[in-house]
Amino acid sequence: MLHQLDYLREINTASVLxxxxxxxxxxxxxxxxxxxxxxxxxxxxxxxxxMGAALTMLLSQYEYHMLNTVWAARAxxxxxxxxxxxxxxxxxxxIGFLGAGTILxxxxxxxxxLTTAAGLWASACMGLAVGxxxxxxxxLAFVLIFVAVxxxxxxxxxxxxxxxxxxxxxxxxxxxxxxxxxGRIKAKDVTIYEVELDHGKQDPSQHPSAVFSxxxxxxxxxxxxxxxxxxxxxxxxxxxx
Numbered sequence: 001m002l003h004q005l006d007y008l009r010e011i012n013t014a015s016v017l018x019x020x021x022x023x024x025x026x027x028x029x030x031x032x033x034x035x036x037x038x039x040x041x042x043x044x045x046x047x048x049x050x051m052g053a054a055l056t057m058l059l060s061q062y063e064y065h066m067l068n069t070v071w072a073a074r075a076x077x078x079x080x081x082x083x084x085x086x087x088x089x090x091x092x093x094x095i096g097f098l099g100a101g102t103i104l105x106x107x108x109x110x111x112x113x114l115t116t117a118a119g120l121w122a123s124a125c126m127g128l129a130v131g132x133x134x135x136x137x138x139x140l141a142f143v144l145i146f147v148a149v150x151x152x153x154x155x156x157x158x159x160x161x162x163x164x165x166x167x168x169x170x171x172x173x174x175x176x177x178x179x180x181x182x183g184r185i186k187a188k189d190v191t192i193y194e195v196e197l198d199h200g201k202q203d204p205s206q207h208p209s210a211v212f213s214x215x216x217x218x219x220x221x222x223x224x225x226x227x228x229x230x231x232x233x234x235x236x237x238x239x240x241x
Contacts, residue, residue: 011065016058016137023054024144032159043156045118047148052122055129055141062134119149161223164216167241168226171209173234175199178210181235184228191215207236 008015027050031043122145129138170181178197185192194213200206214225222240229238 011058011062013136017140019054019058020051020137020140020144023050024148026050028148042115043159044148044152045114047152048115048118048122048145051141051144051148052118052125055122055125055137058137059125059129059132059134062129062137063132066132115149119145162219166214166216166222166225168212168214168229169209169237169239169241170212170229170235171207171237172232173207173236175208177232177234180232181210181212181229184232185212185214185225188221188225188228189217190221190225191217209237211241 008018024047028043028047030050031046122141126138126141126145129141172178172181175197178195182192182195192212192214196211196213198209200208216222226238226240229235
């Protein structure tokens with residue numbers, strides 16, 4: 001073991017800052033790879049979940065430390081013999097159901113609300129820290145969560161727009177239009193590696209649709225592909241998912 005890191009394993013301001021920042025960085029790097037592949041859970045979602053988990057662990061350590069030092073006399077008077085971190089665990093479990101209610105799968109086969117659910121969960125973790133009086137951790141966590149939610153969407157958007165992978169949803173007049181759509185896509189030097197067709201037979205009022213999974217061979221072609229497909233007369237809806 002590295003004894004030089006013992007100070008950072010204790011509960012202090014430097015340790016809290018390092019742990020939360022490292023969790024934010026590691027989660028964001030994993031999410032960055034998912035965002036490049038155009039998966040629903042991406043950059044900020046991974047970042048918030050990893051940071052919330054780190055915050056929960058810090059809170060558990062803080063409560064244990066306080067219960068055996070500052071709160072020891074009061075705990076002895078009241079006869080507390082339970083693990084106080086279990087209270088927070090129940091809150092985390094409960095907020096999971098609330099977060100699940102914000103996640104939607106649209107008719108265009110697009111998942112929405114994952115970042116909202118992750119932010120809600122991270123906020124719940126921060127609320128536990130507030131309730132425990134862990135003020136140093138609360139301030140740092142608030143700044144990092146605020147940055148992830150308000151300042152990093154532009155970074156995530158840039159990554160997605162320049163990603164090598166792209167999924168597009170297209171609604172068209174009939175299945176005869178698929179070949180023409182594929183021709184437009186391939187004309188932009190793009191590789192199609194999967195096509196999911198929906199014939200629209202279950203609902204007579206619904207047009208046939210398809211989800212094309214694409215791989216960009218040249219950067220900056222996302223908008224050009226969407227514009228090229230939208231120019232087709234028999235295409236009603238086209239957008240990135």
